[in-house]
Amino acid sequence: MPLRRLAALLVTLTLPTAALAASTVYPLTVDNCGEPLTFTHAPQKTVTIGQAATEMLYALGLGPNIVGTSLWFNPVLPQYQTLNNGIERLADNAPSFESVIGKRPDFVPVQFEWMVGPQGAVGTREQFRDLGIPTYILPSDCEGKNNRVGADGTRLEAFRIDTLYKSLRQLAQIFDVQDRGEHLITGYQTRLAQAVTQAKAHANPPVSAVFWFSSPDINVDPYVAGRKGIPNFMLDTLGMRNVIDSDEEWPTVGWETIAKANPTVLVIARMDRRRFPADDHEKKLAFLRSDPVTRNMDAVKNNRIVLMDASAMESSVRLFDGIEQLAQATQAQ
Incomplete structure (x- = not known):
């Protein structure tokens, strides 16, 4: 057979x-x-x-x-x-x-x-x-x-x-x-429902977030998740808010704009791909903690940073891993 x-x-x-x-x-x-x-x-x-x-x-x-x-x-x-x-x-x-x-x-x-x-x-x-x-x-x-x-x-x-x-x-x-x-x-529908229940059980003051995927260079405007894409679906589902207001899938937005919005949580992509310097999540973390604009953001000062596999930010079977990870992160806020 x-x-x-x-x-x-x-x-x-x-x-x-x-x-x-x-x-x-x-x-x-x-x-x-x-x-x-x-x-x-x-x-x-x-x-x-x-x-x-x-x-x-x-x-x-x-x-x-x-x-x-x-x-x-x-x-x-x-x-x-x-x-x-x-x-x-x-x-x-x-x-x-x-x-x-x-x-x-x-x-x-x-x-x-x-x-x-x-x-x-x-x-x-x-x-x-x-x-x-x-x-x-x-x-x-x-x-x-x-x-x-x-x-x-x-x-x-x-x-x-x-x-x-x-x-x-x-x-x-x-x-x-x-x-x-x-x-x-x-099975995926069940996991999604359980993540929502978990997030609601630990309801806190409204949580806002930014998803940082990568950047053409570590010191330039980052590619972040727009307000209608997969990461935004995850945030909406869990009662969180995306501070990025763009219909593009992954628009570039300046760090000054992001810092002014001061999101509660930063979610950064972890990946093996090395197409851009900022594909390396360790370089992302080093930048966030050293740049004069980003290091003063509440999420950075309080280490409210979530490392998430890049594939979990896509329409894939890993999306459910990502949304479970976010639901757990809301408990710490």
């Missing part, structure tokens, strides 16, 4: 009969960011562009179907370390078009539209389509968002957690593992 089918069967045996979802009927057509994708069978050779897409497939038990990964921010989740070690990493950042098609994939899930969009850093969807390779962009990065405005896109609507669940459901349907998808979603 193929490994994917065996994994799906083991999960199915643990679920109540009422929870079982219908099997996929091929050919299957799904709408993805305005483009119809048709599958005649479950993909057998997948290349992922983006850690979020990779770990979603790992969580769905689809590791044996993956032949290459790319674009990583953090080490893989511990439970997938052994599996991940056996799969080729094409690039830590954006892979080349040639390296992706060289694996002869029949499916390419993508975390960010700018990787395969009109100005695709890897290639365009048309280039892949011409080779008969469907590309699937995670809905969270295209629905209610204009990726042509701002460095990382601009949110036309606030991020909705339903788009993350949609990714899981559609990927599960494409691979015919719907039961596993629904099982995962139920």
Whole structure:
């Protein structure tokens, strides 16, 4: 029995009969960011562009179907370390078009539209389509968002957690593992509700925050989370306030402006990526504690700084780790 089918069967045996979802009927057509994708069978050779897409497939038990990964921010989740070690990493950042098609994939899930969009850093969807390779962009990065405005896109609507669940459901349907998808979603919904309950149980005076992802240079304006993105969803859900007022996904905002807003908490991204100097969280911390503007902020003086994996700030299975971490941080305020 193929490994994917065996994994799906083991999960199915643990679920109540009422929870079982219908099997996929091929050919299957799904709408993805305005483009119809048709599958005649479950993909057998997948290349992922983006850690979020990779770990979603790992969580769905689809590791044996993956032949290459790319674009990583953090080490893989511990439970997938052994599996991940056996799969080729094409690039830590954006892979080349040639390296992706060289694996002869029949499916390419993508975390960010700018990787395969009109100005695709890897290639365009048309280039892949011409080779008969469907590309699937995670809905969270295209629905209610204009990726042509701002460095990382601009949110036309606030991020909705339903788009993350949609990714899981559609990927599960494409691979015919719907039961596993629904099982995962139920678990994530439970964790989200528990985090909200935890935050409410330790209600304090209103907490404000800033998420600092990175900076082109350590001494220039930082990339911080806008008011409609994933980090803002986390704050809103827990009754916290984002002091940044921008619809861009990760706008640059001056430290003088941030210091004037004086957020209660600073959340800074921890990552292995070293595209920019400020990708290093130790350099972020050193800057915050030495710069004449930032060192006088209440959050810095009182060490109200949360180190969070960069992947937990994205629409990924790690988002729930991030929101649990924030809920715990509210207890200390």
